Amino acid sequence: MTQEVIQISTVGLDTLWVLLAAFLVFFMQAGFGMVEAGFIRAKNTCNILTKNFLDFCMASIGFFMFGYAIMFGDGNVFMGLKGWFLAGAESGARVPLYAFWLFQAAFCGAAATIVAGGMAERMKFQAYLIYSFIISALIYPIVGHWIWGGGWLAALNFADFAGSTVVHTVGGTAALIGTILLKPRLAKYGPDGKPNVIAGHSIPLASLGVFILWFGWFGFNPGSSLSVGDGSLIALVAINTNLAAAAGGISAMIMVWKMFGKPDLSMAMNGALAGLVAITAPCAFVDPWAAIVIGSIGGVIVILGVVLLDKLQIDDPVGAVPVHGMNGFWGTIAIGLFGKESLGLAHNGLFYGGGFKQLGIQLLGVSSVIIFIVISMSIVFKLINVTIGLRVSREEELKGLDIGEHGMEAYGGFQIFTTE
Amino acid sequence: MKLIVALIQPHKLPDVKKALYDAEVYKMTVTNALGSGQQKGYTETYRGVLQEVNLLKKLRLEIAVNEEFVEPTIEAIVKGAQTGKIGDGKIFVLDLGECIRIRTGERGQEAIG
Numbered sequence: 001m002t003q004e005v006i007q008i009s010t011v012g013l014d015t016l017w018v019l020l021a022a023f024l025v026f027f028m029q030a031g032f033g034m035v036e037a038g039f040i041r042a043k044n045t046c047n048i049l050t051k052n053f054l055d056f057c058m059a060s061i062g063f064f065m066f067g068y069a070i071m072f073g074d075g076n077v078f079m080g081l082k083g084w085f086l087a088g089a090e091s092g093a094r095v096p097l098y099a100f101w102l103f104q105a106a107f108c109g110a111a112a113t114i115v116a117g118g119m120a121e122r123m124k125f126q127a128y129l130i131y132s133f134i135i136s137a138l139i140y141p142i143v144g145h146w147i148w149g150g151g152w153l154a155a156l157n158f159a160d161f162a163g164s165t166v167v168h169t170v171g172g173t174a175a176l177i178g179t180i181l182l183k184p185r186l187a188k189y190g191p192d193g194k195p196n197v198i199a200g201h202s203i204p205l206a207s208l209g210v211f212i213l214w215f216g217w218f219g220f221n222p223g224s225s226l227s228v229g230d231g232s233l234i235a236l237v238a239i240n241t242n243l244a245a246a247a248g249g250i251s252a253m254i255m256v257w258k259m260f261g262k263p264d265l266s267m268a269m270n271g272a273l274a275g276l277v278a279i280t281a282p283c284a285f286v287d288p289w290a291a292i293v294i295g296s297i298g299g300v301i302v303i304l305g306v307v308l309l310d311k312l313q314i315d316d317p318v319g320a321v322p323v324h325g326m327n328g329f330w331g332t333i334a335i336g337l338f339g340k341e342s343l344g345l346a347h348n349g350l351f352y353g354g355g356f357k358q359l360g361i362q363l364l365g366v367s368s369v370i371i372f373i374v375i376s377m378s379i380v381f382k383l384i385n386v387t388i389g390l391r392v393s394r395e396e397e398l399k400g401l402d403i404g405e406h407g408m409e410a411y412g413g414f415q416i417f418t419t420e
Numbered sequence: 421m422k423l424i425v426a427l428i429q430p431h432k433l434p435d436v437k438k439a440l441y442d443a444e445v446y447k448m449t450v451t452n453a454l455g456s457g458q459q460k461g462y463t464e465t466y467r468g469v470l471q472e473v474n475l476l477k478k479l480r481l482e483i484a485v486n487e488e489f490v491e492p493t494i495e496a497i498v499k500g501a502q503t504g505k506i507g508d509g510k511i512f513v514l515d516l517g518e519c520i521r522i523r524t525g526e527r528g529q530e531a532i533g
Contacts (some may be wrong), residue, residue, distance in 0.1 A: 091507075186434070187434055213447055395431065398431030398432075398434070399430075399431045407465045408465065408466050412466070415452050417475075
């Protein structure tokens with residue numbers, strides 16, 4: 001009798017924890033919205049927020065209809081094939097199916113929404129709606145199945161605790177392909193190839209967004225334990241998450257200060273996000289000191305990434321590719337360096353005498369995911385481009401997508417001074 | 421000396437600036453303006469309700485020039501701002517009585533520079 005009561009209350013406690021984390025991850029959607037809105041011009045703000053809002057709606061429905069079945073249903077090593085519309089679906093953890101589903105659906109929404117920022121200020125709304133349904137119902141779940149749903153990478157002991165690869169590399173790589181196919185915003189690069197500043201319209205909104213994301217990450221990473229246990233795992237994950245973000249913010253600020261002479265807030269904030277993305281995969285497998293190192297390197301990567309993209313004339317308005325793509329990659333391979341067998345990893349990382357075994361698995365896994373996303377998203381975006389078109393007209397881009405796509409402004413009654 | 425005042429579509433500013441730079445006119449003042457002309461506005465929707473917007477957003481360019489620059493400046497503005505559709509704007513050319521550069525106290529043609 002007592003045994004049974006303990007059992008029920010443990011499941012109850014775990015369910016409460018997973019649902020609480022799901023709610024936090026859902027709130028990250030607001031964070032993404034604010035960051036992206038703040039980093040773009042006022043005339044496109046209504047458009048980006050509509051995209052952020054609708055992609056979560058699309059992700060929820062897409063993940064209910066097909067996504068969950070592909071990601072967690074029984075099938076082969078490539079994809080799951082059972083549990084369409086959750087009919088006959090089973091939970092992937094000890095918590096009830098619906099709690100597990102909600103947590104996973106919130107993750108799916110996060111992967112989808114990353115792309116909005118990279119393709120901001122010029123992508124057609126209709127094209128975005130179609131893209132967001134396809135990535136949530138099909139592309140993201142396939143990668144998810146490989147790693148979390150018992151697919152071929154899971155069988156190889158590839159480790160990704162909370163989704164540096166599954167969520168962030170997927171979103172970041174899709175954003176990279178999208179922004180390359182869309183081409184830069186008008187006047188972003190001069191005829192001599194030099195980048196011009198297209199300043200974001202609200203640093204306060206962007207800052208609020210970064211704080212919300214940081215807050216939401218306490219659900220994203222610790223929640224991925226999917227159980228409370230004795231509390232030690234979620235405590236480790238929580239402290240690692242926080243330390244990496246802080247270290248990323250500091251290292252990015254120092255970098256940008258040294259390189260450009262001023263501590264640029266927007267870059268420091270990108271650095272904190274980079275630290276968060278980088279620690280997402282290794283957060284359960286490393287010690288706190290390693291989290292600081294991983295986060296600091298993330299902050300450096302994000303600055304170099306932004307500069308590199310501008311050199312290559314790839315226009316990524318909010319830094320989605322350096323933050324999510326490059327740091328998703330870095331976080332994933334960091335497991336192979338700093339990971340510890342004693343914390344539940346299959347093999348010790350390179351710095352703990354485990355050699356290149358885990359590192360090799362990590363590299364193979366994240367590279368396969370990148371290749372898969374490059375191919376699949378190129379096809380998706382090209383198909384959208386030839387059917388309804390990816391990019392708005394030049395005139396609409398100059399007027400702003402708020403009026404062009406939605407017929408309403410983000411700041412009615414305000415005078416917005418448009419100079420470029 | 422003339423003062424050229426032009427009212428243009430906000431989204432044509434990059435093109436106008438480029439045309440002016442090509443004509444070697446680098447000095448200008450730009451302000452936000454609201455106005456209506458022949459077009460009599462457009463409609464927006466807000467929460468399902470149609471809204472007539474009759475004062476449209478325009479930009480007001482002011483450029484003070486010496487005589488020899490009047491025609492090139494006008495041509496450049498027309499070239500940059502013209503779409504052929506209603507709402508392209510207007511250019512006014514006014515006589516300019518005096519011009520003083522505050523930094524040096526120079527007056528007249530030199531002050532316009």
